[in-house]
Amino acid sequence: MTRKKPYDFIVVGAGIVGLATAYKLQKKFPDCAIAILEKEEHIGKHQTGRNSGVIHSGIYYKPGSYKALNCKNGREQLVNFARKYGVNHDICGKIIVATKEEELPVLEQIYQNGILNETEGISYLNSHEIRKKEPFIEGIKAVWVPIAGIIDYVDVSAKFVELISKINPESSLFTSCEVQEISSEKKYKELHTTGGDFKAEKVIFCAGLESDRLAHKDGLELDMQIVGFRGDYYELNKKAQEKIKNLVYPVPDPKFPFLGVHFTRMIKGGVECGPNAVFTFKREGYKRTDFDMKDTVQALGFKGTWKLFFKFWRKGIDEYKRAFSKTLFVKELSKMMPEITRDDVVFSRSGVRAQAIDQEGNMVDDFKIINHNGTLHVINAPSPAATACLAIADEIVSRTLEVNITNNDVEGDQGECCYHTK
């Protein structure tokens, strides 16, 4: 039931970023009523429920970037949160494996980033040490990252929902409420949804794959656009699962923001391999042949998409071939695990990454949050935004209130964060 009175805050999108934001707002302002509007009938239908479930260490990201800072802070908060509220997780560590000489400079760069990003406990492994950690993996050198882990981000999201309504029963998650129109009435924003109208003074949009469209509806002109990159996962069958103990990543292509197909032990059991990264013709399309006219016209009508294609045409074609060929997918995995066979893997599922592309065809690497006339739009929240959700939420809360955070709210052990009105 929507209420007649305006809400204090509305958060649009019940992905992990929206829910972490609502949770932090609720903790900061227990008496405020918050409406969270979600277009789907349940949470976790898009990126949050379709990712690798990895708690990233922050080793990869450009030192000093928003991603690097928020990943470290967010990971610490997330792990403390999971411990405090009993969300199943495992800090099992991961290895990043170089299989050929040409990859060593990039591996060294990643290691140096890790030092600058203060990624705790990293070290090099030689081929013998790699085998000791992962007996079926072959590499010439690897970086061991002990603080990486695994979790289920839908479980984390569900815990946020539970805690929000515990703190204030007037706050609510409204599912099947797609925001279709946005208008202003005096100091309020009015959101017209498929489940009724909602009003608040402060609105925060965390709409993932739809973030640019909602920004447009709110009158915000963007110089970038969301393009979907689908990632397909295979699964190791029961017998082959013994070939992986934890997390095994290749050395990524530094020109590309994606990490390459990796082996991931899942917190609820099983081992996945993937995801690849292919341009998708449907933003919320999870089948290889999915197509949506509006999404395709919008993506191909944007000059940045074409510039991106020209820059990465060879890689794009390779990724496409792999998306339709199990043999090629397995061949990619066999670079790290020579003994893997086609029979070891079965197709499992797909996810689509919401990636902002600028007019020059660059993938916007960092998180992007824009203030616009009293509303706030999270435009770009790619990986590791799930890991970093609580740190991103701090940033959003701070910007929503136009205040500064003066200490980090490290979940569970530092007490409340402290805000000062400017």
Ligand SMILES: Cc1cc2nc3c(=O)[nH]c(=O)nc-3n(C[C@H](O)[C@H](O)[C@H](O)COP(=O)(O)OP(=O)(O)OC[C@H]3O[C@@H](n4cnc5c(N)ncnc54)[C@H](O)[C@@H]3O)c2cc1C
């Ligand atoms: C294949 C893949 C692997 C990844 N692996 C990892 C990983 O291992 N670790 C990690 O940290 N990150 C990973 N990520 C990234 C991470 O999943 C995302 O950064 C994160 O989930 C983004 O959360 P979000 O809340 O912004 O978006 P979403 O989870 O997509 O949520 C947005 C929500 O907004 C809703 N919405 C959209 N439009 C409207 C509207 N008009 N009205 C109401 N609701 C609306 C949507 O239905 C959706 O529920 C991965 C992503 C993908 C796709």
